Amino acid sequence: MCERTAIDVVINNAGYNPKDSVDKDYFMSTFKIERFSGENIARSLNINALAPTELTSKLLPSLADDAVVLNISSWLGSIGAKTGGGHYAYAGSKALLNMFTKAMGLEFAEGNRGAVALNPGWMRTDMGGARAKNTPEDVARAVLDLYEAGTLSENNGMFLNIDGSHHEW
Numbered sequence: 001m002c003e004r005t006a007i008d009v010v011i012n013n014a015g016y017n018p019k020d021s022v023d024k025d026y027f028m029s030t031f032k033i034e035r036f037s038g039e040n041i042a043r044s045l046n047i048n049a050l051a052p053t054e055l056t057s058k059l060l061p062s063l064a065d066d067a068v069v070l071n072i073s074s075w076l077g078s079i080g081a082k083t084g085g086g087h088y089a090y091a092g093s094k095a096l097l098n099m100f101t102k103a104m105g106l107e108f109a110e111g112n113r114g115a116v117a118l119n120p121g122w123m124r125t126d127m128g129g130a131r132a133k134n135t136p137e138d139v140a141r142a143v144l145d146l147y148e149a150g151t152l153s154e155n156n157g158m159f160l161n162i163d164g165s166h167h168e169w
């Protein structure tokens with residue numbers, strides 16, 4: 001009989017942010033109210049919020065009793081800290097991911113599992129561009145440190161920065 005290994009951490013990292021340099025018309029239809037396209041914005045909602053949450057749901061039977069689900073969010077998903085207009089697809093999808101994280105965290109509160117939304121900060125990736133301060137390696141190290149220090153488990157249902165501080169919802 002083969003023994004099943006439980007999953008300790010799920011990191012939902014894949015994300016999508018439409019770029020004006022790839023398709024200006026598409027980008028504008030996700031960014032500005034004059035050009036708002038629900039059909040186009042749905043792609044971001046699917047990739048950034050619905051798919052990771054559905055994946056997590058499907059993984060539940062394989063999660064350890066004290067597993068942590070880490071949803072990689074963004075400062076742009078914060079409603080309280082929003083200062084710039086528009087950006088409906090990306091900001092809206094990360095705000096939805098934040099709500100789903102909190103909802104899941106409250107469901108998990110009856111047990112020992114945790115769900116945390118994390119703002120990784122500005123990273124030097126395809127999305128973040130070459131001018132970003134942090135490398136993905138730095139951020140991955142910081143995430144591992146948060147997990148190993150127990151900070152993620154202790155902050156079920158919260159929205160954190162990579163230094164473990166709370167980000168405004």
Ligand SMILES: NC(=O)c1ccc[n+]([C@@H]2O[C@H](COP(=O)([O-])OP(=O)(O)OC[C@H]3O[C@@H](n4cnc5c(N)ncnc54)[C@H](OP(=O)(O)O)[C@@H]3O)[C@@H](O)[C@H]2O)c1
Pocket residue numbers: 012013014015016047072073074075119120121122123124125126127128129132
């Ligand atoms: N970079 C930043 O400054 C920054 C800031 C705040 C938050 N974030 C968040 O950090 C996470 C990582 O972002 P990143 O900077 O690494 O972005 P990235 O350079 O654009 O990479 C995005 C990753 O997501 C995957 N992906 C996109 N759509 C997918 C789909 N439909 N199915 C499966 N995989 C898909 C891509 O896979 P392929 O390569 O196969 O397309 C790629 O590996 C994202 O959630 C992002 O929103 C990034």
